[in-house]
Amino acid sequence: MEKPAIEGGVPVRETKLFYGHQFIDEADVAAVTEVLTSDYLTCGPKVEELEQKLCALTGAKHAVVCSNGTAALHIAALAAGVGEGDEVITTPITFAASANCELYCGARPVFADINPRTYNISPESVAEKLTDRTRAVVAVDFTGQAVELEPLLKLCHERGVVLIEDGAHSIGTKYKGRPVGSIADMTTFSFHPVKTVTGGEGGAVLTNDDRLYERLVLFRSHGITRKPALLEREPHGPWYYEQIDLGYNYRITDIQCALILSQLDKLSRFSARRKEIVARYDEAFRRMPELFVQEEIRESDTTRHLYILRIVPERLRIDRKGFFEALAAENICCNVHYIPVYWHPYYERLGYRRGLCPNAEKLYNEILSLPLYYSLNDSDVEDVIAAVKRIVDYYRK
DSSP: OOOSSSSTOOOSSSBBSSOOOOOOOHHHHHHHHHTTSSSSSSSOOOOOOOHHHHHHHHSEEEEESSSOHHHHHHHHHHHTOTTOOOEEEEEEESOOOOHHHHTTTTTTEOOBOTTTTTBBBBBBHHHHHHHHTTEEEEEEEEOOOOOOHHHHHHHHTTOOOEEOOOOOOOOEEEEETTEESSSSSSSEEEEEEEEESSSSSOOEEEESSSHHHHHHHHHHTTTOOGGGOOOOOOSSOOOOEESSSSOOOOBHHHHHHOOOOOOOOTTHHHHHHHHHHHHHHHHHHHTTTEEEEEOOOOOEOOSSSOEEEEGGGGBBOOOOOHHHHHHHHTBBBOOOOOOOOOGSSHHTTTTTTTOOOHHHHHHTTTTTEEEOOOTOOHHHHHHHHHHHHHHHHHOOO
């Protein structure tokens, strides 16, 4: 067993508690088994069924499901017309895919700073970064909280810029009563195992725009179509298809779709439990001046994917790395979301330098992600709170 955080102490729990974990029940297993014994493992009826369910859930007109969340971002950028010489504004506090999708298209990511209290991209910083070369903004619903969609849409549409909402964290979240997925020009989802709803992997792009939808479908499947209205030549026969653009094999399997469909049946339960855990954490940590609790805009009814604990270094005799290690010694295994994208060596080789987004860089040095998932029981939650409190009490200045 690891050395306890507090000299002579005993860890608050005997078994390790990880920051994220999927929840799979018998209904999920049955849904996947049904597909495995059917005629279609891929390109079958479950794909369209999932797309229809996502539309019904969010109110979006169209949904295009694909192999993962990164693929969703890539085809969204392609559908937006992002290409060589363009710029796309995004946040540095995100997984690298939010910026990589621009590089895939030959464009240059431009990083806007965050609101230091909500941790989401700042519309004011976006406004400062807009240029004549800006083609799109990729705004990330960090932790699940919706970005400030109204001001971002206003900024983008005034300049003819496409707003792509990276909703990898935010399925189940609402903005001003409307589900995420139905508001931005395009919204992407991820179904990775640590997300609220999982397919093992999987992604989706939602849009209300017919033209964007047609382009998304093409880019998902090799740029190939069978639609008569899109064909450029006379068909040779009923088997005929054409490649009319350079697309990718970003298709999703019916196996994954079946699992996601079953998981979506539990979304309201998943959301409610996550909200309960967040409320309990907030209640406990707001009482501690050594910690800062992430603020939420009133417009966002949030289904939280991550719970971010932020320390106030001036009030503690321990830094974030020390706090992280102390929690691990208490058998509370955390993570950190995220290293600023432009700090990565690849981005440094592209010419990006530290200091671009001071708020984001300060945030990174002070945060860690606590356990948050549906199957955490009340005792688990109290163990997390007890471990945090023990460390704060011991290292308080």
